[in-house]
Amino acid sequence: MSELMNNDFSKVMFDRHSIRQFDSTTKISREELQEMIKQATTAPSACNLQSWHFIVIDTPEGKAQLKKAAMRFNHPQIDTSSAIIFLAGDTKSHEVYRDVWQKVYEAGKIDKTKLDNILNTFLPLYEKATPEFLTLDATIDCSMVAMQLLLIARAHGYEANPWSGFDFKTIIPTLGLDAERFVPVMAISLGKPAKDQQVLKTDRYDAKTLTEFL
Template sequence: MNATKSIKNDSYTDVMLKRQSVRKFQPDVKIPRDELMELLKEATTSPSACNLQSWHFVVCDDDTGKKKAHSVVMPFNFPQTDTCSAIIFVLGDTQSYLKYRDVWNKMCDEGRITPEKRDEVFQTFLPLYEHGDRDFLVKDSMIDASMVSMQLLLAARAHGYEANPLAGYDAAKIAPTFGLDDKRYVPVMAIAIGKPAETPIQSIRYDVADLTDFA
């Protein structure tokens, strides 16, 4: 699918400033898997620490997947989980450094960086992760996964859908339920996507002046 054809909304104001969380979707709406892959591809343009891209996705878009999703979320999240077109679990990958050389070698092969720059990266950033303790790797992957999650929310709206981010689930069950290594993958967020079946509450934000200090 051509991404430019599937994008319905390319306005910064509409996509970001008018995004709202929807908790009830039209259950008969199906998002093609190739479009779901486009959403994820667009989301992964997100920045990440040292370009490590420490994220992983589990997409539940059929009855089997949705039943698994239903089994791990809290009851107050059943409305969006059960009616959405797809719910995507975003996990941090604490071992993404195992693929790190592939990315930078490809960049070097394509002439984006010099071999010297590639080797500099391998000698500075890579050892931080190869020898990092679990606490460091978990925190780093959760930052990356959080950033890609926000981009996924915006990508969904750009494609003409609405979404709902949620963390109300049994975190300990996520990886095992989807056949993943729970030592490697850390659940960060789930995002329900679809066509809204309700008008969401018009929420307000705190005054930014109360949240900000200039140092």
């Protein structure tokens, strides 16, 4: 793992802002992009299903393809970013669930009783689930890993912009994915901010007005 450029949690989290104009001359290697994705996937997921899938778009051809389903106001962060990572929820991740936990068992991390308990408790829940349940579950998982990816990008010395301004009906087939399996969640543009980029530092709502205690 490469050394993180920014390992100050408070700066990584509280100084994060969405960037829409990037320095188009900055390139992020695919090796580093893959490393950031690997680090982001330490995020939690429902029943450890890890229902996320990543499409990395870092070529002019890929960006042109993405723009076919993206709203025009998001074209600047497509055109200028070093890469866009599109997150799609995998509604069939449970189909490999048995294999994942079998490997955990074979590695000696859990015993047979624990393995049987996991497979008999959680797997039937997903095998019998409705499409709506699976879609929501995968969307939540992707949201968790997306936030982690935003922070990881800052730790690597980059900035990012999460966005969902695309046609939800066409984005999945536009990116070459199976529309019966994958659901769109969001895209994240990554790179170095343009030198003339003016960051809008918005205020947050008063957390007290959004909180209830029971």
